[in-house]
Amino acid sequence: MIERTATHVPSVFFPLLSLVLFVLAALALAFIGVLWYIFWRPLARTKQDLVIDELAAPVEIVRDRWGVPHIYAGTARDAFLAQGYVHAQDRLFQLEYARLLARGSLAEALGPAALEADRWSRVIGFWRAAERDVAALAPEDRDALTAYTAGVNAFLEANQLRRPAEFTIVGHVPQPWQIQDSVGILKVLGWALSMNWEAELVRMQLIQRLGPERAAELDPALRNGKLPADGDGLDAAALAAAGQLMAAYQEVAGWFGNAPAAGSNNWVVNAQRVAGPMPLLANDPHLTVSIPSLWYENHIEAADGSLRVTGATFAGVPGVVSGHNDHIAWGITAGRADNQDLYVERSNPADATQFRAGDQWLPATILREQMAVRGQQKPVIEEVVVTRHGPLINTLIPAEARADLPPMALRWSGHSASSAIHGLLQLQSAADWTSFRAALAAVGEPSMNFVYADDAGNIGYQYAARVPIRRSGHGLVPAPGWDQAHEWEGFVPFDDLPSQFNPPDGFAASANNRPPQADSGPWIGADWDPGYRFERIVKLLQSKPRFTQRDFQRFQTDVYSGLAEKLTPWFVLAEGKNQLERRIVQELESWNLRMEVDSFPAAAFEVMRLHLLDIVLTDKLGPLARQFKGRTISDIFAASPFSGHSGPFLVNLLENESSWWYGDDETGKPRTRDAVLTLALQCTAETLYQMIGKDPRKWAWGKVHQIEFSHPFGRGRVLHWLFNRGQYPIGGNDHTVWMTANELTLPFGLVTTTATYRQVIQVGDWDRSTSILSTGQSGQPGSPHYADHIDMWREGEQHPMLWTRAAVDAEAEATLWLRPPAAA
DSSP: OOOOOOOOOOTTHHHHHHHHHHHHHHHHHHHHHHHIIIIITTSOOOSSEEEOTTOSSOEEEEEETTSOEEEEESSHHHHHHHHHHHHHHHHHHHHHHHHHHHHTOHHHHHOGGGHHHHHHHHHHTHHHHHHHHHHTOOHHHHHHHHHHHHHHHHHHHHTTTOOOHHHHHHTOOOOOOOHHHHHHHHHHHHHHTOOHHHHHHHHHHHHHHHOHHHHHHHOTHHHHSOOOOTTTTOSHHHHHHHHHHHHHHHTTGGGGTOOTTOEEEEEEEOGGGBSSSSOEEEEEEEEEOOSSOSEEEEEEEETTSSOEEEEEEETTSSSOSEEEESSEEEEEEEOOOOOEEEEEOOEETTEEEEEEETTEEEEOEEEEEEEOOTTOSSOEEEEEEEOSSOBBOGGGSOGGGOTTOOOEEEEEGGGSOOOHHHHHHHHTTOOSHHHHHHHHTTOOSSOEEEEEEETTSOEEEEEEOOOEEESSSOOSSOEETTOGGGOEEEEOOGGGSOEEESOTTSEEEESSSOOSOOTTSOOOOSOOOOSHHHHHHHHHHTSSSOBOHHHHHHHHTOOBOHHHHHHHHHHTTSOOOSHHHHHHHHHHHTOOSBOOTTOHHHHHHHHHHHHHHHHHHHHHHGGGGGGGTTSOGGGGGTSGGGTTTHHHHHHHHTTOSBOGGGOBTTTTBOOBHHHHHHHHHHHHHHHHHHHTOSOGGGOOHHHHOEEEEOOGGGSSHHHHHHHOEEEEEOOOOTTSSSOEEOOSOSSOOOOOEEESEEEEEESSOGGGOEEEESSOSOOOTTSTTSSTTHHHHHHTOOEEOOOSHHHHHHTEEEEEEEEOGGGO
């Protein structure tokens, strides 16, 4: 028998254990309390009555179960006020971020990290341009902006102690909204979708490195565009400035929402092509991947009949940007008009503030911009020099690198007073093709392709932009600013821009491709998408006689690659030297050409495409490669104006069995097409092995191609899990209808551009229309509507775009009343 001895536990053990558990519990509760205070306490209160002095009559705001607010007001003015209120409720940080960016005051809230973005904003002059537009506002437009502004400020006033998490984290207090802020946001959007000045810098360097003929093989615009005379403004100093400017802007482009391959799709078919009585219209704008989405869904009605519209809105701006009203529907894509030019200026040796204009010296305007920086007592001073063409942007190059560089000025149509806000507001109540076009005639920036449908059965397409008429040349490279031959002489008349009404094919479409325009038409631009998405859309619209709404939803998530259709027949000519390489060739030979998440050949195709680009370009471009951050030379195509050029370049190149591009610069020996393809295949096998693993059965496109919806505060490790959502495997690529573009580098980065909103509108039978955001309605991480659209979006599903009051009431989740003092 074993005798057991009791273990003696010191009498202090249990009290100490209890104390430790109590402290841990208290810390846990405190942590939960902090999270509640920061993330859940500020959530929008959507079930209450509030008094707002500026209202003329009560406004009812019904939110449906997808978080979409349906605003019912007595007048358009009260409706716009309520829209400002709900934008602030759900997207206050997004509003504040956008307006600080337009003002050049981000560093005031976010510290030194944002200072360079502020410098670019102040030099480009978004706020100065906004003030210019506001000074010219028509009274009715000013009234609408004033009402919207009052709504934003009413929310700020009523929620001073309940600001969203971002404000608590950085300790920033938002200032009252101004009507200039709404216009400034449109200016930044116009800038983000204008890419010509970057393209000019790249072309300038390509011409110098390769000569005009070979540079034209990389950039189709150089084949037909008019260039300045040899040597005009293209000296060594200007070339150095081009490289330095590109490097400087790459550091800040993300702040402005610039992303590779930004674009969109839209199309419309007439009633004869629909399984129903009226036209069907689809739209999916492609913009920077973010959370929240740049779009916000909103339905707005005024009982007096002046306003009834629904669709995608832009937080900070009144009205609907893409959607429908009682009579018409419309959708948008970026127009990519050439509305920017760079000028190499010549300063007066006797007075650096004067610049040559023909045979005279003209003075520049000198502005002194003061920028507050969080954590710093003294403001940072930026001296902005504005020539007759526009601001000098070479001042944004680091001081130590710009000493011997020539002045370079930027001219942009957005610098001159425009009526874009007037056009947008008029669009809300347009009732037919004539009033629709009248509204678009006022829209200048950003340039847009619009598709149209109305309840009389008509469809159409209209290009809307302010495109400069150049005295000579096409503005493809920087021009000598002292030569009067390169001046602008007004803008292309609206009636001369591409337009189609009831096209004979029964459909209209755009995907950032070259607009439908006769060769004799005015010069509009050069930086078009190569057309693979557009060609696929047209093919789908020709695939059957009639379409349903579900057909259009499927088309929006189509991942067939037109680029792969053209390149894969060449890729399979590569000779596999081992079992793994031969397996890749076999997979490509039997591939369905769809960039599907679980596709082995899709992954192989994309890796082989990038290796082929590196093989034929890296050595040929030499020092130019170093100006693109020292990564692979395919970075040249990651710059937004060149995002689509790599595909056509390879397609055209591979049609030639021999080419200068195939040559091995290290040995000086030529190579054949098949030898280059075989080398690319070898590199592809090695890369896939390293990125995914040694078992080819597990190789899939979604293993290396993923999307993460990221928030500005989610970039660090601490807050990443609170603000960001993902990563998710995703199909598609930069040339599929479901665009999921990333930078053309290995290893693959996260997707940077995709469809951030989708809609399919059934004209006339409006309740059958559908839509979806890429993330959710709310910008607050604690909200159930912060990310509730993601799963539906990934599966290609959409929610009803509720229109009639009965449909709204059937899906109502909460009701908020805004009342004037007399009705309270």
